[in-house]
Amino acid sequence: MLSTRDRNLPEDVVNEILSRLPVKSLLRFKCVCRNWYTLIKNPDFISKHFNQENNNGRLLVHHYISDIQRYAIALFPDETLAGIPPLHENLDHLQIPDCMGDVVGPIDGIFLVYTWYSDGDRMALWNPAMREFRRLHVLEPIFPPNFHDKVNVVGFGLDPLTRDYKIIWIRNFAEAIGDESGSGDEIDYPYYVVAVYTLGKDSWRHFDLLTMPTRRSIHNSLCATCINGAYYWLCTVVNDAKRYGILSFDMRLEEFREIEVPEHKWGSSTEHKWGSLSLYNGSIGLFFSQTCPTLECIIDIWVMEEEGCWIKLVTVKPFLEVKRPFGFWKEKELFFETRTNELVLFNHETHEIRNLEMYGSGCFLGLWAVCYKESLVSLFGQNDEDGRRCYQFSDAVHDFFRKPEPSV
Amino acid sequence: MSSSLEKNMLILRSSDGEEFIVPEVVAVMSKAIKNMVEDECASNTIPVPNVDANILAMVIEFCKKHDESEAEAASDLKTFDSEFVNRGQEALYDLITAANFRDVKELLDALCQNVAEMIKGKSVHHIRIQFLGYQLFEILTSNFIWNIWCDRDFD
Numbered sequence: 250m251l252s253t254r255d256r257n258l259p260e261d262v263v264n265e266i267l268s269r270l271p272v273k274s275l276l277r278f279k280c281v282c283r284n285w286y287t288l289i290k291n292p293d294f295i296s297k298h299f300n301q302e303n304n305n306g307r308l309l310v311h312h313y314i315s316d317i318q319r320y321a322i323a324l325f326p327d328e329t330l331a332g333i334p335p336l337h338e339n340l341d342h343l344q345i346p347d348c349m350g351d352v353v354g355p356i357d358g359i360f361l362v363y364t365w366y367s368d369g370d371r372m373a374l375w376n377p378a379m380r381e382f383r384r385l386h387v388l389e390p391i392f393p394p395n396f397h398d399k400v401n402v403v404g405f406g407l408d409p410l411t412r413d414y415k416i417i418w419i420r421n422f423a424e425a426i427g428d429e430s431g432s433g434d435e436i437d438y439p440y441y442v443v444a445v446y447t448l449g450k451d452s453w454r455h456f457d458l459l460t461m462p463t464r465r466s467i468h469n470s471l472c473a474t475c476i477n478g479a480y481y482w483l484c485t486v487v488n489d490a491k492r493y494g495i496l497s498f499d500m501r502l503e504e505f506r507e508i509e510v511p512e513h514k515w516g517s518s519t520e521h522k523w524g525s526l527s528l529y530n531g532s533i534g535l536f537f538s539q540t541c542p543t544l545e546c547i548i549d550i551w552v553m554e555e556e557g558c559w560i561k562l563v564t565v566k567p568f569l570e571v572k573r574p575f576g577f578w579k580e581k582e583l584f585f586e587t588r589t590n591e592l593v594l595f596n597h598e599t600h601e602i603r604n605l606e607m608y609g610s611g612c613f614l615g616l617w618a619v620c621y622k623e624s625l626v627s628l629f630g631q632n633d634e635d636g637r638r639c640y641q642f643s644d645a646v647h648d649f650f651r652k653p654e655p656s657v
Numbered sequence: 658m659s660s661s662l663e664k665n666m667l668i669l670r671s672s673d674g675e676e677f678i679v680p681e682v683v684a685v686m687s688k689a690i691k692n693m694v695e696d697e698c699a700s701n702t703i704p705v706p707n708v709d710a711n712i713l714a715m716v717i718e719f720c721k722k723h724d725e726s727e728a729e730a731a732s733d734l735k736t737f738d739s740e741f742v743n744r745g746q747e748a749l750y751d752l753i754t755a756a757n758f759r760d761v762k763e764l765l766d767a768l769c770q771n772v773a774e775m776i777k778g779k780s781v782h783h784i785r786i787q788f789l790g791y792q793l794f795e796i797l798t799s800n801f802i803w804n805i806w807c808d809r810d811f812d
Contacts, residue, residue, distance in 0.1 A: 281781050
């Protein structure tokens with residue numbers, strides 16, 4: 250035995266050993282003794298565990314399985330991206346229903362799940378490793394009933410000072426005028442309406458985004474583009490898709506800023522062109538993609554070294570059938586969805602292509618892939634009774650996705 | 658004796674009196690020894706109390722390999738590490754104590770990783786008895802309530 254009354258391993262060694270265990274083991278070992286229980290819930294330990302070098306980023310893919318005609322989430326066991334377990338071996342805490350709407354993340358191993366039903370918008374936070382799913386109450390801004398929201402952009406990140414998680418929700422509202430059938434015109438509310446949710450306080454704050462006209466459209470990023478307490482979105486001037494800019498939100502000050510993007514020359518014969526934002530090696534990565542009439546795709550990748558300071562990483566011309574880039578895997582590889590809805594990995598140095606045998610269904614957002622590290626961060630704070638919520642995971646998910654009763 | 662010693666070599670003396678001649682670059686992989694050398698409070702012979710010859714030899718073997726193989730492929734070193742730390746619990750305990758006390762980071766990392774691999778699939782009961790050396794008696798009495806709470810299945 251490694252430790253007895255006479256020969257105890259020093260506390261910092263035990264701490265070091267435990268920080269190298271998977272979340273699943275630690276959830277079990279919380280009840281070994283009181284010291285371990287206290288340690289495993291300690292925020293410093295949680296942070297050490299998350300940043301431990303053997304807590305490798307793993308690939309998490311939302312994909313479509315045509316045999317059983319449903320979506321599923323798969324988590325690759327390690328960095329080799331081989332040996333994806335068949336669905337029935339997957340843990341059910343990774344499986345949430347098909348029509349899951351939007352998923353933003355991960356931030357510290359947590360995802361924001363966002364969906365909408367006839368009775369309104371729904372949001373929840375989800376930590377798959379902890380088997381925690383917490384539905385949030387959604388507080389709508391007060392608008393007359395003939396207003397409806399048009400544009401929906403969400404961001405999710407961490408305020409590094411208070412260590413509190415925040416959700417930023419940016420919407421554009423419009424007022425329907427004319428007859429009740431809705432066929433009439435509509436007038437846009439002149440400002441984007443911002444809602445900021447703070448998890449620690451469980452509260453919403455609404456305000457108008459005065460600096461950005463609604464003529465600019467804001468785009469969701471490919472993964473949670475939150476770095477050092479700021480969230481970044483790519484935006485375009487409506488009717489001039491070539492003019493890009495970046496909108497950033499400071500999580501601590503709750504203030505918006507605008508950042509310039511690098512000057513970009515599009516090809517003259519370009520048929521389709523678009524920008525998207527992702528993460529590269531801990532920095533913001535910007536993709537400028539364009540397809541030529543021959544369907545060949547060219548992607549320029551820029552990296553933001555510090556705010557407003559861009560360097561061009563590489564220009565890639567992967568192969569013919571790229572539909573859209575997803576993001577980076579490690580330093581040298583990129584993910585794409587092909588036009589035939591396959592997930593492929595492309596090494597931009599060796600030009601090696603690898604098909605991961607994961608498929609989309611052609612539906613927009615049906616296929617996505619992110620780099621995921623598991624974490625011990627609890628969505629319920631320090632004092633919640635764990636036992637109760639472990640049993641509630643599947644119930645919470647089920648309730649969240651339950652369709653509203655038809656009104657009589 | 659020290660005069661005959663080659664330059665950049667140090668002598669480490671284990672708790673049971675055995676002496677090992679090792680290159681300084683290898684010895685200073687222990688931060689504790691490095692500090693002693695830098696502060697010049699060490700003669701050529703450095704006593705390593707609490708570490709016996711058997712364990713000290715193992716620590717030196719590990720450090721030598723890591724010193725030599727800086728240029729070697731990281732995967733080879735990883736294989737060496739995982740084979741090196743694959744030992745019985747007694748030796749593991751002594752090695753961990755030595756690595757922690759002498760502050761040899763690479764060795765401590767490899768050992769902690771090994772112990773983590775050993776225990777990650779184990780049950781709570783197994784950890785208490787085998788890893789922490791609890792007596793059955795203690796589990797049955799002082800931790801009674803705790804145990805009821807713990808008997809829930811997390812899987």
